[in-house]
Amino acid sequence: MSNKNQYNVLVDMDEGGYTQPATIESDGLEFQDFSSNTGQHGSAPPPPPPAASSTTNFFDTQESRRSGSNKAIWSLDYYSQYFDVDTSQVIERCLKTLYPVGDFASDTLNNQPDLYGPFWIATTVVFAMFVCSSLAGSLAAYIADVPHQSDFRLLSYAVGVVYSYGFLCPALVWLATKYFGCQPSLLEIVNYYGYGLTVWIPVSVLCVMPFDIARWVFVGVAALLTGYFLVKNLYIVISKTDAKTSRILLLAILEMQPSLANKDELMSSRRQRKILERQQLKAAQLKQDTKTYVNQSPFRYVERNFKSRVPPPDYSKVIDLHQHPNHDKALQVDLACDLSFPLFEQKTPSRAYVLHDIPGLVIIPNPFSHKGQRQLIRECLSLYTRPPNTSNLDTHYAIPDEGLWPLCEKEHRGQLDPSFVVPRKTMHEWQLETNDSEKHDPPPVDSMPLLRPFELMHRMRWVTLGYQYHWPTKTYHFDKRYPMPKLVDQLTSAIAYAVDGVGQEGVWKNTYRGEDFKAEAGVVNYYQYRDALMGHVDRSELNMDAPLISVSLGNSCIYVIGGTTQDTEPVPLALHSGDIVVMTKPCRKFFHGVPRIIEDTLPEYLSAPLPDTDEDDDWELYSEFLKTSRININVRQVFPP
Numbered sequence: 001m002s003n004k005n006q007y008n009v010l011v012d013m014d015e016g017g018y019t020q021p022a023t024i025e026s027d028g029l030e031f032q033d034f035s036s037n038t039g040q041h042g043s044a045p046p047p048p049p050p051a052a053s054s055t056t057n058f059f060d061t062q063e064s065r066r067s068g069s070n071k072a073i074w075s076l077d078y079y080s081q082y083f084d085v086d087t088s089q090v091i092e093r094c095l096k097t098l099y100p101v102g103d104f105a106s107d108t109l110n111n112q113p114d115l116y117g118p119f120w121i122a123t124t125v126v127f128a129m130f131v132c133s134s135l136a137g138s139l140a141a142y143i144a145d146v147p148h149q150s151d152f153r154l155l156s157y158a159v160g161v162v163y164s165y166g167f168l169c170p171a172l173v174w175l176a177t178k179y180f181g182c183q184p185s186l187l188e189i190v191n192y193y194g195y196g197l198t199v200w201i202p203v204s205v206l207c208v209m210p211f212d213i214a215r216w217v218f219v220g221v222a223a224l225l226t227g228y229f230l231v232k233n234l235y236i237v238i239s240k241t242d243a244k245t246s247r248i249l250l251l252a253i254l255e256m257q258p259s260l261a262n263k264d265e266l267m268s269s270r271r272q273r274k275i276l277e278r279q280q281l282k283a284a285q286l287k288q289d290t291k292t293y294v295n296q297s298p299f300r301y302v303e304r305n306f307k308s309r310v311p312p313p314d315y316s317k318v319i320d321l322h323q324h325p326n327h328d329k330a331l332q333v334d335l336a337c338d339l340s341f342p343l344f345e346q347k348t349p350s351r352a353y354v355l356h357d358i359p360g361l362v363i364i365p366n367p368f369s370h371k372g373q374r375q376l377i378r379e380c381l382s383l384y385t386r387p388p389n390t391s392n393l394d395t396h397y398a399i400p401d402e403g404l405w406p407l408c409e410k411e412h413r414g415q416l417d418p419s420f421v422v423p424r425k426t427m428h429e430w431q432l433e434t435n436d437s438e439k440h441d442p443p444p445v446d447s448m449p450l451l452r453p454f455e456l457m458h459r460m461r462w463v464t465l466g467y468q469y470h471w472p473t474k475t476y477h478f479d480k481r482y483p484m485p486k487l488v489d490q491l492t493s494a495i496a497y498a499v500d501g502v503g504q505e506g507v508w509k510n511t512y513r514g515e516d517f518k519a520e521a522g523v524v525n526y527y528q529y530r531d532a533l534m535g536h537v538d539r540s541e542l543n544m545d546a547p548l549i550s551v552s553l554g555n556s557c558i559y560v561i562g563g564t565t566q567d568t569e570p571v572p573l574a575l576h577s578g579d580i581v582v583m584t585k586p587c588r589k590f591f592h593g594v595p596r597i598i599e600d601t602l603p604e605y606l607s608a609p610l611p612d613t614d615e616d617d618d619w620e621l622y623s624e625f626l627k628t629s630r631i632n633i634n635v636r637q638v639f640p641p
Helices: 062-066 076-080 087-098 104-108 116-144 153-179 186-206 212-238 243-255 257-288 298-307 370-382 405-412 427-434 453-457 486-498 619-626
Strands: 006-012 024-026 029-035 330-333 352-355 358-364 462-470 475-481 521-528 533-536 548-554 557-561 571-575 580-583 592-597 629-636
Touching: 087 104, 087 116, 087 186, 104 186, 104 212, 116 153, 116 186, 153 186, 153 212, 153 243, 186 212, 212 243, 298 533, 298 557, 298 592, 370 405, 370 486, 370 548, 370 619, 370 629, 405 453, 405 619, 453 619, 486 548, 486 629, 521 592, 619 629
Parallel strands: none
Antiparallel strands: 006 029, 024 029, 330 352, 352 358, 358 580, 462 475, 462 521, 521 629, 533 592, 548 580, 548 629, 557 571, 557 592
């Protein structure tokens, strides 16, 4: 053999048997050069190159080829080796995709890609997309006040999009790079796409939020992160082709990204809109179909119209005396005397109206001064809510003697511990309160949530004044009578004098004398936007001849009043802050209710401090409560004069 023949032998440096200088070092191993300079022809021939395995497959990586695996591609054993991976290792790889630095293939995969991670991540993304999209649709339906119907086609859509992206796209990229002369590993490309889906799990959860701009921001950030991760790792394979081909392949890969970038937004936004549109159309069709409400009374049908969120209510029949003082269904009349009370505006005489279709009803559009309304609102929130007056909160919560509003003020000023909540009422406290009463109130419930004072204040629905009302039996506690607030007593007395003798000539007339009216009982109602007072008749008073006087404050509402049965179609009225409604004897037994609070109708003079006054330094908290609220004071006389 020629002396020029030479070859490299792998030796272990720890054995120290060779002293010739090394040419290449790696992890304690050396390649040493041995020349055939001894002239002996018995030198060993160079070792043959490793034989190519007959079972090499497109999933094989360099590491798997070195391992000499001879498992057939159609066997389960061949694929099971790619699922043999620790969960901690999969989690580490997922986290690395969220912060894509370094070489993912060598630094994180360690040239040992797997199939467990891509399948697990893709399945989790499908589940997250379906559940979160359904939740977002339910939230959208709740906001629109329509029933929610789950659409399981979303699941099929999610499966198709995610698995196509996670496994079909890698196959196409592998075929393209293979065609152009690269030597890619399909399994590694599957890992790039599969682990790259990790970011879409939190994005699917965040897209539940009902804000389209926020959704697009989350989706955009995730798309950029995923695109950067793919291009960074695939470029190592693609760069082995010429520059022009590399650019074409990169552009093709990036073109696949919009399908992924749009899928979350499409499912959580466009899909919701389509579902909502279908529900709106169905609700509108049902509303127009007379057979839908065939068993409902005309009164109930009108209530449903104004309670509807989708489609919006039909306001065409509403009488708004502020906008249309000359409405053909209303008649302006003179009051018996000018409204004389410190809370009223004295610049112009007060107007009053009666309705042709509702005998006995008198409407007085807002006669209050701005300052007068504020004073009345202050007392409704800070004074009338104090014990011994009873509220709906007293059943379940231990309201302090000074009431709930002082706690709200302390919370507003930051004087309460952040963990402070209003305590629940105990059974022992309830028993002590009911021992001396003939009519027992319902017992407290332990499941009621513990809330901060201002949160709980928004759950206030009513407070009773004077004779306390027993709601379960719809009768009065005649053994529980507390003094009527002085301001309410004087206000309603002035109104009773003003409507004395008012009526529609030749049709009806209020014959109850103002001097006989006594404010003996009342209810202050506190409405939030979605609250309603369904049709009812106030018939608990022994004296049904005396007028029932009602004052509106805060956001506007729709007030409906019909006849002695719900078979009479009611007349809808728009009541604004400061409006007064008086139900005299002819309509005291008519069904009436408040099916709708109109959003964003709070007057500006109730939402901002008044100029040139020092009395409104603390008005900010009242204004905050009124943003979504309406307050109604209604007063009646219980006994005959």
